[in-house]
Amino acid sequence: xxDLQSLLTQEKLDSFHDGLMKxxxxxxxxxxxxxxTRFTVWVPGAAGVNVACSNPESNVEEIFGMEQHPxxxxxxxxxxxxxxxxxxxxxxxxxxxxxxxxxxxPYAQASEMRPKTKSVVAAAAKHTWSKTVLQHxxxxxxxxxxxxxAIYELHIGTWKRNAQGGFLNYRELASELIPxxxxxxxxxxxILPITEHPLDESWGYQTTGYFAPTSRYGNADDLKYxxxxxxxxxxxxxxxxIPGHFCVDEHALALFNGTPLYEEERLERRANPDWGTLNFxxxxxxxxxxxxxxxxYWLNEFxxxxxxxxxxxxxxxxxxxEERPHNVEGVEFLQKLTDSLKEFYPETILIAExxxxxxxxxxxVSEGGVGFHYKWNFGWMxxxxxxxETQPDKRSEVHRKMNFSLMYQYEERYLLALSHDEVVxxxxxxxxxxxxxLDERFLQLRLLLGFWSAHPGKKLLFMGQEFGHFEEWEFKxxxxxxxxxxxEHKKMADFTRELLAFYRTEKAFFELDDHPDGxxxxxxxxxxxxxxxxxxxxxxxxxxxxIVCNFSDNHYENFKLGVPKSTEYEKIxxxxxDYPEAVVGAADDPYDDLPYSVVLDLPAFTMxxxxxxxxGVEPNE
Numbered sequence: 183x184x185d186l187q188s189l190l191t192q193e194k195l196d197s198f199h200d201g202l203m204k205x206x207x208x209x210x211x212x213x214x215x216x217x218x219t220r221f222t223v224w225v226p227g228a229a230g231v232n233v234a235c236s237n238p239e240s241n242v243e244e245i246f247g248m249e250q251h252p253x254x255x256x257x258x259x260x261x262x263x264x265x266x267x268x269x270x271x272x273x274x275x276x277x278x279x280x281x282x283x284x285x286x287x288p289y290a291q292a293s294e295m296r297p298k299t300k301s302v303v304a305a306a307a308k309h310t311w312s313k314t315v316l317q318h319x320x321x322x323x324x325x326x327x328x329x330x331x332a333i334y335e336l337h338i339g340t341w342k343r344n345a346q347g348g349f350l351n352y353r354e355l356a357s358e359l360i361p362x363x364x365x366x367x368x369x370x371x372x373i374l375p376i377t378e379h380p381l382d383e384s385w386g387y388q389t390t391g392y393f394a395p396t397s398r399y400g401n402a403d404d405l406k407y408x409x410x411x412x413x414x415x416x417x418x419x420x421x422x423x424i425p426g427h428f429c430v431d432e433h434a435l436a437l438f439n440g441t442p443l444y445e446e447e448r449l450e451r452r453a454n455p456d457w458g459t460l461n462f463x464x465x466x467x468x469x470x471x472x473x474x475x476x477x478x479y480w481l482n483e484f485x486x487x488x489x490x491x492x493x494x495x496x497x498x499x500x501x502x503x504e505e506r507p508h509n510v511e512g513v514e515f516l517q518k519l520t521d522s523l524k525e526f527y528p529e530t531i532l533i534a535e536x537x538x539x540x541x542x543x544x545x546x547v548s549e550g551g552v553g554f555h556y557k558w559n560f561g562w563m564x565x566x567x568x569x570x571e572t573q574p575d576k577r578s579e580v581h582r583k584m585n586f587s588l589m590y591q592y593e594e595r596y597l598l599a600l601s602h603d604e605v606v607x608x609x610x611x612x613x614x615x616x617x618x619x620l621d622e623r624f625l626q627l628r629l630l631l632g633f634w635s636a637h638p639g640k641k642l643l644f645m646g647q648e649f650g651h652f653e654e655w656e657f658k659x660x661x662x663x664x665x666x667x668x669x670e671h672k673k674m675a676d677f678t679r680e681l682l683a684f685y686r687t688e689k690a691f692f693e694l695d696d697h698p699d700g701x702x703x704x705x706x707x708x709x710x711x712x713x714x715x716x717x718x719x720x721x722x723x724x725x726x727x728x729i730v731c732n733f734s735d736n737h738y739e740n741f742k743l744g745v746p747k748s749t750e751y752e753k754i755x756x757x758x759x760d761y762p763e764a765v766v767g768a769a770d771d772p773y774d775d776l777p778y779s780v781v782l783d784l785p786a787f788t789m790x791x792x793x794x795x796x797x798g799v800e801p802n803e
Contacts, residue, residue, distance in 0.1 A: 185220070185261060186220070186222065186251060186259050186261070187251075187252060187253065189208075189209055190209050190222070190251060190253075190254070190257065192253055194209065195251075195253060195254050195257075197471070198224075198467070198468060198471045199467045199468055199471075200467045200471075201466075201467035201468070201469075201470030201471050201474070201518075202467075202471065203471035203474070203475060204471075204474050204475055204478045204522060204526070205475055205478060205479075205482075206289065206471050206472060206475035207289055207291070207393050207475050207476075207479050209222060210222045210223060210224065210288070210289040211223075211287055211288075211289030211290055211291060211393065212266075212271065212287060212289075212290065212291075212301070212303045212304070214265050214266065214267050214303060214305075214306065216265075217263060217264075217265070218261050218262060218263050218264065218265070219261070219262045219264060219265060219266040219267075219269075219303060220259065220260070220261045220262075221233045221246075221248065221259060221260050221262070221271070221287075222257065222258070222259040222289075223248075223257070223258050223259075223273055223287065223288070223289075224256055224257055224258075224288075224468055225256065225257075225258055225273070225275055225438070225439050226255075226256035226439060226443070227256075227277070227278045227439050227440075227441065228258065228275050228276060228277065228278070228439055229276040229277065229278055229280070230247070230248075230275075230276040231248045231258040231273055231274070231275050231276070232245050232246060232247050232248060232273070232274040233245070233246050233248055233260060233271055233272075233273055233274070234246075234271060234272055234273075234274055234284070235262075235266055235269045235270070235271045235303075236269060236270045236271065236300070237269060238268045238269060238270065245274065246260050246262055247260070248260040248273075266303045267303050267304075267305050267306075268302065268303060268305065269302070269303045270294055270298075270300040270301065270302050270303075271287065271300060271301055271302070271303060272284050272285060272286055272287070272299075272300045272301060272433070273285045273286075273287065275438075275439060275440070277439060277440030277441070278439075278440065278441075279440065281440050283432075283437070283438075283440060284433065285433060285434070285438055286299055286300060286301045286390065286391070286433050286434055287301040288392065288393075288434075288435060288438070288444070288472065289392075289393050289472075290302065290304075290378075290391055290393060290394050291304040291393050291394055291402065292304040292394050292395075292397065292401065292402070293378040293390075293391050293394045293396070293397055294397065295397045295398065296379075296380050296381075296382075296397075296398070297380070299380060299390070299431070299433040299434075300433075301391075301394070302397075304401075304402065305401070307402060307403060307406070307483075308403050309402075309403045309406040309407060309410070311406075311410065311485065312410070314413075314414065315410045315413040315414060315485070316485075318413040318414065318416060319413055319485050319487065319529065320529055321529075322413070322416065322418050322487050322529070323418060323487055323488070323529050323530070323531050324529070326531060326555070327555075327595065327695065327696055328692070328693050328694075328695075329369075329692060330369060330685055330686045330691070330692045331369055331370060331597075331640035331641060331692070332367065332368045332369050332370070332640075332641045332642075332643070332682050332685060332686070333368065333369070333370040333371070333372045333420065333597075333640070333641065333642040333643070334363055334366070334368040334370070334371050334372070334642075334643060334645065334648075335371075335372045335373075335374070335599075335601055335602060335642055335643065335644045335645065336359075336371065336372075336373060336374070336644070336645040337373075337374040337385055337386075337602065337645070337655075338350065338355060338373055338374070338376070338398075338399055339382065339398060339399075339657075340655070340657060340658060340659070340660055340661065341359070341645055341660065341661060342358055342359075342660045342661065342663065343659050343660045347659060349398050349399055350399065351399050351400040351404055352399050352400045352404035352405045352407060352408040353400065353404050353407055353408065355399070355408055356407065356408045356411040356412075359371070360411055360412060360415050360417060363415075363417055364415060364417070365679065366648060366675075366678060366679050366682060367678075367679055367682030367683050367685075367686060368417075368643075368682065369417070369418060369686070370417065370418035370419070370420055370487070370488070371412065371417060371418070371419050371420065372419075372420040372421075372422060372488075372490055372642065373419070373420070373421065373422060374386050374387075374422050374602065375387055375389060375421075375422045375423065375424060375492070376395050376396050376399065376405070376421070376422075377389045377391055377392055377393075377394065377395070377396065377423070377424070378390055378391025378394040378395070378396045378397070379391075379396060379429065380429065380431055380434075382657055383657045384429075385602070385657070386422070387424060387457070387492060387493075388428070388429040388430075388431075388457070388458075388459055389424050389428055389429055390428070390429045390431060390433070390434035390435070391434075392428075392472070392473070392476040393475075393476060393479055395484075402483075402484075405484060406484060406485075409484055409485055409486065413485070418487040418488065418531075419486055419487050419488075420486065420487060420488035420489065420490050420531065420533065421480055421484075421486045421488070421489050421490070422490050422492060423476075423477065423480065423489050423490070423491055423492065424491075424492045424493060425462070425473050425477070425491055425492075425494075425497065425516075425519070426461060426462060426492070426493045426494060426495075426496030426497045426512075427454050427457065427459040427460060427461050427462065427493060427496050428444065428445075428459060428460055428462065429459060429460075430458060430459060430460055435460075436460055442463070444460075444462060444463065444466075444469055444472070445460040445461060445462065445463060446460070446461045446462070446463045446501075447463055447465075450502060451500065451501045451502060453502075454496065454501065455502070457493075461496050461501050464497070464511055464512055464515040465511055470515055470518070473515075473519070474518070474519055474522060477489060477519060477523060478522070478523070478526065481523065481526075481527045481530055482526075482527075486530070487529075487530065487531060488530055488531030488532065488533060489523070489530065489531075489532055489533070490533040490534075490535055491516075491532070491533065491534055491535060491554075492535050492536070493535065493536050494516070494534050494535060494536055494537045494540075494543075495536045495537070495538050496512070497509060497512030497513070497515060497516055498512055498513060498516070498537055498538070498540040498543075498552070499512075499538065499540070506538065508540070513540075513552060516552050516553070517547045517551075517552055517553055519553075520532055520547065520552065520553030520554060521547050521553055524553065531555050531556070532553070532554045532555050532556075533554060533555065533556045533557075533558070533597060534552070534554040534556070534557045534558065535558045535599075536558065536560070537552075537554075537557050537558070538560070540552070541593075542594075543557045543594055544556060544557050544594045544595040544596075545594075555595060556595050556596065556597040556640060557594045557595065557596055557597065558596075558597050558599045558601075558642075559587065559596040559597065559598055559599070559639055561586070561587055561590070562587040562596070562598055562637065562639070563598070563599060563600065563601075563604065565583040565584070565586055565587060566583070566584065566587075566630070566633070566634075567604060567615060568580065568583050569581075569583040569584045569733070570615065570616055570626060570630055570733075571615050571616065571617070572617075573617050574617065574618070574712065574733070574734050574735040575735075577709075577712045577733055577734065578709045578710055578711075578712055579709075581707070581708075581709030581712065582709075584714055584733065585703075585706040585707070585714060587637070588638075588701065588703070588706070591638055591639070591701070592696065592697070592698050595695070595696045596638070596639040596640070596696075597639055597640045597641070597642055598634055598637060598639040598640065598641055598642065599642040600612060600634065600642065600643050600644060600647060601642060601644050602644045602655060604644070605644060605646075605647065605651075605654045605655045606654055606655050606656070607654075608654070609654060610654050611646070611647065611650075611651045611652060611653060611654050611655070612627055612630065612647045612650075612651075613627050613647075613650045613651065613652060614652065614653075614654070616630075618735070620670065621670075622735070622787065624650060624670055624673075624674060625757075625758070625759070625786070625787040625788070626787050627647075627650055627674065628674070628677050628681075628757040628758075628787075628788075628789075629731065629732075629733065629757050629787050629788060629789050631643075631677075631678065631681055631757070632681065632731070632755075632757040632788075632789035633714075633731055633789055635681055635682075635684075635685045635691060636691060636716075636718060636727075636729045636731075636789065636791070638694075638695050638696075638700060638701050638718075639695055640692075640695065641685070645661060646661045646662070648674070648675060648678040649665070649666055649671045649672070649674050649675035649678070650665075650670065650671050650674040650675075651665070652665060652671075677757070681755075681757075684754075684755050684791075688718075688720075688725070688727060688754075688791075689720035689721070689722070689725045690718040690719050690720040690725045690726060690727040691718055691727070692720075693720035693721055693725070694719060694720060694721070699719060700718060700719050700720070701716060701717065701718060701719070702716065702717045702719075703715070703716050703717075704716055704717060704728065704743060704744055704745075704774050704776065705743070705744070705774050711732075711734060711736070711738065711741075712732070712733040712734035713730065713731065713732050713733065713734070713738070713741070713784070714730075714731045714733070715728070715729065715730045715731070715743055715774070716728075716729055717729070717746070724794065726746075726793070726794065727754075727791050727792070727793050728743075728745060728751065728791070728792040728793070729789060729790075729791050729792075730743060730782065730784060730789065730790050730792070731788075731789045732784045732785065732786060732787065732788050732789075733787070734786060734787075735786045735787065736786055737784070737785050737786050738782075738783075738784040739783055739784075740781050740783075741781065741782045741783070741784040742773055742779055742780075742781050742782075743773065743774065743779060743780055743781075743782055744772070744773035744774025744775065744776030744778070744779050745768050745776055745778050745779060745780050746776050746777070746778070747768060747778065747794060748768050748770060748777075748778050749767075749768055749794050749795065750765050750766065750767050750768070750794070750795040751765070751766050751767075751768065751780060751792040751793065751794060751795060752764065752765045752792065752793060752794075752795040753765075753790055753791070753792055754791050754792065754793045755789075755790070755791040756788055756789070756790045756791070757787075757788050757789045757790075758785050758787075758788040758790075764783070765795055766780045766781065766782060766792075767780070768780050769781075780792075
């Protein structure tokens, strides 16, 4: 009792209840010392609480009665004079109306493998972070606004399986995934949620364990090994994390003390019918401390390089209201969360998903913003895919979908995500969204990725799309890797590798992503020919690139285009199947409101990139 009092002092209790605690995982949950195991849980209004512990070898269950904290009757605890490492456990709670419920530990740092649902007393961490890894962590994202960022989004369980058909563990993943990432040229990995969850098909988005790496892929030390290997290879690692809503399964947070505790008390805001989940009640200080501590836990203990926060629509807007009024409580929670994460982990990237039209998501809190670094550009994604899915002879009618994103591009810092959400539930893979023959679809997929790379904003691509995965993503054993033996898929993978290498080296494609000086249209409105032409710039004038995208199925052999300089331009990249050397000289003939012009060969379904020819350098040298 005295030991707990010395840990959970009145000051710390006040911090927990006021929503100011950032390290609640140090005080709550199961903790093993040299000669005892301590369990602590927040259960207000309970008539009694026990902890049931099961020996992993004999499966014999022992039940221990817990006591209320002498300074706080909402907190129950017990110190058992034995080391119970590896034991499974759950809390047996007698509610105020006499019901008995059995619950897993909200602060558990390990869990049983599904379909079992109990928490597990985690072993002490053995992994130590090397100085080299910690140094890489500090510099990985330095000046990230001005650096290339190409994120590979993947679901660990379906990316690839082991020889026996089972999940790769984190150590196996390190040996398989990191060489692939380096070979393809991605700068970061974003893994779908690895917080513990009961249902494989939820992809991790219906979480039950906010402090427990899912047991599917190994333990905490295995995960740290994978993270360290990413750092050693200078690959950033981003965690997908869900602060807005949680799983309804009875063994977890739902009705934890027999009444709404973690979930919204207001009935009209409680349920999330779209996902079958419950929304967190961020009016409660204890819930805020829980979520804030979870975010800090993953960054402090596991050294992730970034957090992508899912489904922020639940927090930025009042749930279940069609008109989507702003949710002041949710916004204030996110502002405090991003501020605290930036204070303690200034090198960490914070990414907002599904923020819809909420303003200033990527502005500093001190400026009235929400405090994220990047926001997924859903508008660009939906408009671009709608445009690309349109038959080529009809694209002229919807040309505005292709160019509209530049109307709001510089209101936020954007990330262009072609994510898992676009290739599931009957939508088809990126390749099979596109019209035409198979050859035409591959050409258009290359064009789509070319446009994605050249458009302002950081990049994210879901696994399999880099080689033109034929089927949409489903929860099946693994991606269709054998398709890479087919010529068209191999060529697609080779193209993506070449594209990412080009993207990482052309400063105009990333240095001024969030600044209007980095982009200007040459011709945004050529709907008759379904062509878009624009300029990307870096800090140095010689980095300027001219991008010409032909979204039509017509080959324009003498396409006239305005250019800003009286010089020779060389083609430095194409998404087309061939790569003929090409140099064109600018004529003193104003066009497209620019002082000079060139005449280009523009094949169907291609993006070409042109750049001022360097003196004394031959094309493609």
